[in-house]
Amino acid sequence: MDTVLSGLATGFAVALDPFNLMLVLVGCFFGTLIGALPGLGPINGVAILLPIAYSLGFPPESALILLAGIYYGAEYGGRISSILLNVPGDAGAVMTTLDGNPLARAGQAGRALSLSAVASFVGGTFAVILMSLFAPALAGFAVTFGPADYVALMVFAFASLASLVGKSTVKTLLGATIGLMMATIGIDANTGVPRYTFGIPDILAGIDFLIVVVGLFGMAELLTLVEHQARGTLKSLPVDKSFVRMADLAATKWTILRSSLIGFFIGILPGTGASVASAVAYGTEKRISDKDGTFGHGDVRGLAAPEAANNAAAGGAMVPMLTLGIPGSGTTAILLGALLMFNIQPGPMMFAQRPEVAWGLVASMYIGNVALLIINLPLVGLFARMLTIPQHYLTPLIAILAFIGIYTIVGNPHDLFMITGLGIFGWFLRKLDFSLAPVILGFVLGGLFEDNLRRALSISGGDWSILVAHWKSVLLYGLALLVVILPAWLGRRARAQARREAAAR
Amino acid sequence: MANRIFAAVLLVVTLGYAVIAFTTIKAPFQYDPLGPESWPRILSAVAILCLLFILWKPDADGLDVTRRVWFRLTAAVVLLFGYAELYEPLGFILSTILFGTILSAMLGAQKLRALGFGVASGVAGYLLCVTLMDLNLPEGALFEPLFETSQQGES
16 A cells, blocks of 8 residues: 555656646647547547657656547547447447437437546546556566466467457457567567568668557558548537536446446456447446336436446556556557657566656546546537538548658658558458457567567476466466357357247247 | 458468568577577468468458449548658648648548648648657758758858
8 A cells, every 4th residue: 555655646746747737638638639539539549649749759757648648538538429429439439329329319418428528537537546556566466477477468468359359259369460470570689680671671670669550540540531431421419508417427326336347347358448348338237227228218327337437448458558568458559569669668567667657657647537527528519519620621630640740750751651551451451340459469569479488488498388387377378268268158148048039039 | 252352362471471480580599499480480370370260261241342432542542652752852841732632622622621721731730840849840852952042041
């Protein structure tokens, strides 16, 4: 407990620095803006703005605070387009459309927006509190992990990714493998042997992380926007004067708490972020409270559940990223890459070695949550107006921002071709139902995975049995197996039950 | 069908990756039991298995993209490559004005407004990034002589 309190004191000293405080606010504001724009989710927003944040030359903790603010704000903002347009800003906000949009259509847009802001606030704050309690303990435990345990941890991460993310397990696995393969390009750090560089000097040090991120997320998103352009203009519902009532809060307080808890723990699972969390929370809430069948027709509980969950998951996803160095979602994978660019190795040692970064980030999330609530309640009308920005201006703007970001880092126009090429590749992947998060997770974790495997085998002198020599790794392999089998088994059971019900009818 | 084609292309790339992993990559001196070649070999094996599975049992069918959308996507890609090509020679301001105007007009903005958007993003973007945030953007090879002469004239 002492470490937590003194850590938080360090953190708040960093986060309350006027400059960092301003960055939190700026990050939250722009994050909400990006999240509110239909189609642009947190992951694209962070991807497009990361290079610019990097080249501004801030100290690492400030840059990270800014990025986390954007990430956080975007998770908040995603609900605005879900409620007003019935178009989710990102995968995590899909469930919000189910009850949020009916409320807005019933002329209660203001009430829906303010209630969801409160739910988001509670979910987010809940997650940060749990995180500041759990993270140091988890980091303390993770210090005892050897290379073989890390290999097991990676296997677990990819297993939970493959079974919980995306439509097809094989495609998710392939996506992660593509990412891992991309990470092998460049000079091998252990032996100095160049791999897959084909004598091109630009990629001797490996494909730059920023190029992969901006290409796969920013540019691929742009092509998707171009593709969808013809499908008609979006019509935004007006924001009215209605506001959240005490009765709503009373009706949803248990919903919000339950969903926050669900969201946080699902967020912790490696690879599963806000989208899975909000879906599970909505499903659970529907099963528990939907007695009159009002869910899906503008039930406040159905609105509060996914919103609390996806913001709690955003906080939960930070836990494995900060303590183990293994990100819990695509967006935290990008934040992890950002840390690596600042030469900070996230992982158990970070809380001890760079407390100002680790705790500064945690403290900035407390502040960010409050700031978001304050920004969101009165300014929601402004954000709602952003929804009416025509897509034909937004699309070129993404390209312009991406180009500025990439060019200002190295000043090499070849990188601009690289991001466009990767964007085309990413568009095809998305079009064919691959999700992109596994690719980026594989790319970020590739080096760590290989290093630990090789280190483990060096210790054992080439004996593969070291990988299962310790109870920790065996436990993790067991969990990996469980996380693959359990959803498949539950799915089969649900299908069998549905068939029985259909037969009974 | 699209799935199969995509998987087949990826398979060819992966086979190339595997061939290199199994033949070319070698450390002159073995430092650790695995060396630089084992990891790519494992990865290529996993990827090939996944790809064969997709080839055997593809899930989605078509891409659901009409010819008009294909045309527009190709145009957008060509524009992006053109933008990248002209980024340094024309400089940020001019290339962004061109790119912003053409793409927004192509996506359905009125011509005058598209021009306004292009000019605004080019000029404002340059001022914001270079003056305010001190970032490095190309001023354009075409204009460099101009800048230099004007600076010489001043000094």
